Amino acid sequence: MIDDHRERSIELLAATDWTRSPLGSPETWPEALRNAVSLMQDSLMPMWLGWGPELAMVYNASYAEMLGGKHPAAMGAPLQQVWGEVWADVSTLIDTALAGRALYREDLPLRVRRNGFEEPAWFTFAYTPLRDSAGTVQGLICNVWETTEKVRQLQRLDESERQFHTLFERMDEGFCVIEFLDGPHGPLSDYIHVLANPAYAANAGIPDVVGQKVREMVPAEADGWVEIYRNVLTSGVPVRFERELERTGRYLELAAFRIDPPERRQVAVLFQDVTRRHRSDRALRELNDTLERRVEQELAHRLRTEEALRQSQKMEAVGQLTGGIAHDFNNMLAVVVSALDLLARKYLQDDPLAMRYVDAARNGTKRAAQLTHRLLAFSRQQPLRPEALNANRLVSGMSDLLRHALGASIQLEAVQAGGLWRTHADPNQLENAILNLAVNARDAMPDGGRLTIETGNAFLDDRYAAEQVGLLPGQYVMVAVTDTGNGMTPEVISRAFDPFFTTKEVGRGTGLGLSQVYGFVKQSGGHVKIYSEPGQGTTVKIYLPRLLHAQDEDAQTSPAPLTAHADGRETVLVVEDEAAVRAMSVDALSELGYRVLEADGAEAALRLLDAHPEIALMFADVVMPGMNGRKLADEARRRRPDLKVLFTTGYTRNAVVHNGVLDAGVDLLGKPFTLEELGASVRAVLDKER
Structure with a gap:
């Protein structure tokens, strides 16, 4: 994961036109700046740095995601230009870091513009001065966490607690939470009041009830209260009952239910004075109905979510199986399709009956290939070109x-x-x-x-x-x-x-x-x-x-080139670890007029490349033991920058397809392929300007 993040961060730098930046080309950067950039690229934490008089920005891939629409224009741009809308809020912090003092600010509120409009956001910053080799501060580096969602959740929680507190304090019904204790009379023989609202004290006639034990408050009545609420705690069954309080003369209706989990040993008690019925009965019934509806809704929601999860897990498991089958089947089909094409082209063109059988076999392989493509589509393993x-x-x-x-x-x-x-x-x-x-x-x-x-x-x-x-x-x-x-x-x-x-x-x-x-x-x-x-x-x-910031017009795709026969002067290197597939690829390319060399893996391929400078194109399988096709291509192009590469694969979870999308600049021919498809792809890559 770290290597992938570093690669993406390095790609951001490589994709930037540094001639438009005050920093100039990265090759000219001082060692202190290069070291800071390398450290930042290694970090999974969103980070940016500003260097020089204009504090030109450099940042990693994690911070690029945080920038939204400001990326990629922000790379190399002056810091004040990128974050002009919050400059008044952060300039003092930046000046402090430039003065040589590190600082930390948590949940700093800002109004930022990054997706076409201003919006409130909160960030936690850690600013550190950046010094050159002489120890002079030339800029600063910043670790940044966006805490917008956390702050909003806390705000919602504060509002919810405020509403609860208001309701708790003002409701007419008495409400308390009790917690059971072990005492001299045995386990769960006493309880203490841990929460109570003003209505509780008024209706029960006991002020300052929080913190008091029932056996100390009302010794004569304690056994009865303990027995009722202990049954609620141990059984989990709510109870509703009425009781007259002799000490106040009031007649109360009470409801008690356990607060789960039972290990908390807590019971909630809700009661009201039913001596006068303006409204209290109705409120209690409505509260009960509301609670029941919410429980039913939450249960239904949970059941739907669990069913969706089971379905997703089933589809994922089946997808893994079908994807693996399709990969192996594609390799087998590649041999069959190539063999049929070569058989028809070299030996059977003048035999109508034999050609009819070959065409029938071709139709069967075409349907089988369509089947494997559909299996790969279902298993989310087809290379997409979005x-x-x-x-x-x-x-x-x-x-x-x-x-x-x-x-x-x-x-x-x-x-x-x-x-x-x-x-x-x-x-x-x-x-x-x-x-x-x-x-x-x-x-x-x-x-x-x-x-x-x-x-x-x-x-x-x-x-x-x-x-x-x-x-x-x-x-x-x-x-x-x-x-x-x-x-x-x-x-x-x-x-x-x-x-x-x-x-x-x-x-x-x-x-x-x-x-x-x-x-x-x-x-x-x-x-x-x-x-x-x-x-x-x-x-x-x-x-x-939805795609934000799309271009005005859709991208236009170029038509596929027609198959062209080679003149025998161009050399193609076939790299394939499966012998049958390699043999068919060699025969097919030879039939198309190319001079062909073959290798069963990366080591042999690199030796041939060094020995044969006339090789114009490498036709390489992506999935191979040891060094895969993508790493082989990178090493080959390091030695031979002008080398053209065409990949082939029957399996899409590999080094040239990431998150289901084909890497930019990669030419890929999926297995199985016909002789015509192979010829067209090879010709298109050879004719393409680098």
Whole structure:
């Protein structure tokens, strides 16, 4: 975790144009500054430093997250420019540190602008002077913790305690908390009053009751009171009763219940004077009803949360299994697909009957590859290429495809929200998800019907998010697909996202459509929910996180290059630890016209690279024993900066895919691949300018 944080911090520095900063190029920085920056990069704590007359800022990855919209412009910028809105509040602290004195401030309130608007926030700072090699203060370094949530929780707690105290002091009913003691009469034979409100003293006729033991207060009545409340403590069963107090002449109605856990040995007692009934009976009944409703609500909430957790754990376990199966199956398919392509290309082009058999086998491998891709999607192990996305534009662009897939008997309707937020998602995978939902909806309307695709902005609040495992509250872009079909029973809904679960007859679907949707949405940090009733149709809602500060236009993807045959002068190094896969890759590249060298691991590959400067491209598997493909590529490029690299893998939890997203600048060809796909990818990488 520390290494990952340090790498991200180093990448922040590498991505900054230091020519625009008063600090200049990092190579020119004094040793004291470089040492301070290295220390900061190693720290998981959010840290920044300011150096020089303008206190130009350098910070680590943790602090970049705290900056919000101020990053990346803040890197290298003068401190006062970055935090101008709070300068009046922090300038004295900064001056103190620059004067050579370290200081610490806890929960300092500030109004900061970092996400397009000002908002109150609280921070804890530790300022330390930074000195050059001569001991002169040249800047300062700051550890910073944002304590906004803690302060707000304390404020809410203070307000809650204030309200409770006001209610406690002013309520007409007497209220006290007693704690049982062991005494001369045996275990739990006495109790002491630990809390009591003014109404208690007034109704009981005993002032200053807190701290008094019942056997000292009312010796003659103590046995009766101890027995009643001890039964409540030991059994956990609340009790309600009425009793006349002889010493005051008042008739009281009392309710007592145990304060859990029982080890606290405390019982709460609520009572009122029922000599006069203006209002006290009604208040007690309402209080009781409210408590019962709250208990029922909390129990229902807990049951829903537990069920969601069980479902999430089940899906995660199945996902791990299916992801591993898909990885191994992809490697086997890679051999089969390459063998079929080479067989057809080299030996069977003039044999129609043999080609028919080869084409049948190719179709089978294509369907198997699609199956493994869906398994990887469900297990949240597919490499995503997310981009700023306008869901309205994407849905509009799918209209022809959807009409073709739905057929003439289904009426297609789109309801698009105005002012729709952008999201950050893989457009191809979102299209696949919508298409899967549309095909499912079509099959649920065998006699025709209406399919509606709706977009909208949504806010998922804390209460809703708490019942969905792994979901964060906040702003989301919603895409909903609604049909007027057969609908689902609650039992079917509970299993709808399970892989291979289907209600269709044999031969109609694999049962992976909704599983693929589930995996893509979860991998994208979103949420998916089914609403359905038998005979009333179904709505599936996809929620993808809102993207703030998106560009005005969506990113445009370039079309894939066509397959090109090489002229035999370009050399490709194949690095693959599985012999069968390596052999097929070598044969395929040779057939495409490349001169091919092969290695079964990193050590052999580096020896070949040193011995053969003519190698133009390295085609490397990512997952290998010892040094993986990514580390091999880094070392190879250190020796040969001009070397082109194309990765391949059948498994996406590896060194080039992090959090489900392909690393920037990485070229990846997933297994299995056809001869044409291999040729196109190799040609595209070789022709790409570095």
